[in-house]
Amino acid sequence: AQKVTQAQTEISVVEKEDVTLDCVYETRDTTYYLFWYKQPPSGELVFLIRRNSFDEQNEISGRYSWNFQKSTSSFNFTITASQVVDSAVYFCALMGRGGATNKLIFGTGTLLAVQP
Amino acid sequence: KAGVTQTPRYLIKTRGQQVTLSCSPISGHRSVSWYQQTPGQGLQFLFEYFSETQRNKGNFPGRFSGRQFSNSRSEMNVSTLELGDSALYLCASSRSGDENTIYFGEGSWLTVV
Numbered sequence: 021a022q023k024v025t026q027a028q029t030e031i032s033v034v035e036k037e038d039v040t041l042d043c044v045y046e047t048r049d050t051t052y053y054l055f056w057y058k059q060p061p062s063g064e065l066v067f068l069i070r071r072n073s074f075d076e077q078n079e080i081s082g083r084y085s086w087n088f089q090k091s092t093s094s095f096n097f098t099i100t101a102s103q104v105v106d107s108a109v110y111f112c113a114l115m116g117r118g119g120a121t122n123k124l125i126f127g128t129g130t131l132l133a134v135q136p
Numbered sequence: 137k138a139g140v141t142q143t144p145r146y147l148i149k150t151r152g153q154q155v156t157l158s159c160s161p162i163s164g165h166r167s168v169s170w171y172q173q174t175p176g177q178g179l180q181f182l183f184e185y186f187s188e189t190q191r192n193k194g195n196f197p198g199r200f201s202g203r204q205f206s207n208s209r210s211e212m213n214v215s216t217l218e219l220g221d222s223a224l225y226l227c228a229s230s231r232s233g234d235e236n237t238i239y240f241g242e243g244s245w246l247t248v249v
Binding site (some may be wrong): 030055057060062063064065067070111114115121122124125126127128129 | 167169171178179180184189192194199206224226228230237238239240242243245
């Protein structure tokens with residue numbers, strides 16, 4: 021079975037603080053993909069990043085960075101120097117490649133509130 | 137480049153009615169999938185279409201159906217609406233050959249009263 025766990029339901033930080041959102045996944049597939057999406061109040065899921073299971077290289081994109089560790093089945097997301105505009109719900113998602121479909125399994129999301 | 141477009145954005149229906157939601161994928165994208173988002177169940181996969189064929193289906197009753205047209209546009213239909221069908225319905229598309237990057241639309245907010 022495939023599963024994504026985001027243990028942090030809600031996080032509140034003050035602007036300019038760094039914040040890390042945790043994601044733990046379960047899958048038996050040897051090839052899979054991990055995603056992070058941001059959902060502002062408007063509802064749209066905004067794509068942030070996709071990682072392949074065979075590429076554990078961590079990535080930095082501006083204030084965003086991702087730490088992928090297969091040994092602990094984790095794919096954590098860090099926002100450096102958070103801003104009010106970062107306030108949103110963040111979802112981690114998994115797509116296995118056991119079948120030729122694009123089905124995403126989502127975590128329950130983490131609500132990030134950045135206070136000015 | 138236009139994103140995934142969903143219509144209508146907001147709608148209110150009465151129990152027992154049916155509803156059709158529409159999705160226009162990003163140009164060149166051939167895979168379209170649908171998700172339901174509710175406070176209680178979170179984001180759940182409904183189905184995926186590729187080249188007008190349903191390629192995968194989630195665990196939803198037969199009242200939920202969909203289709204894809206030759207231009208890759210997709211519709212989903214919910215018949216005999218129940219109060220529990222109130223949700224945000226999200227459509228997503230992905231490009232063939234790079235099917236692992238999935239882009240979402242803004243969603244259709246459905247309220248059943």
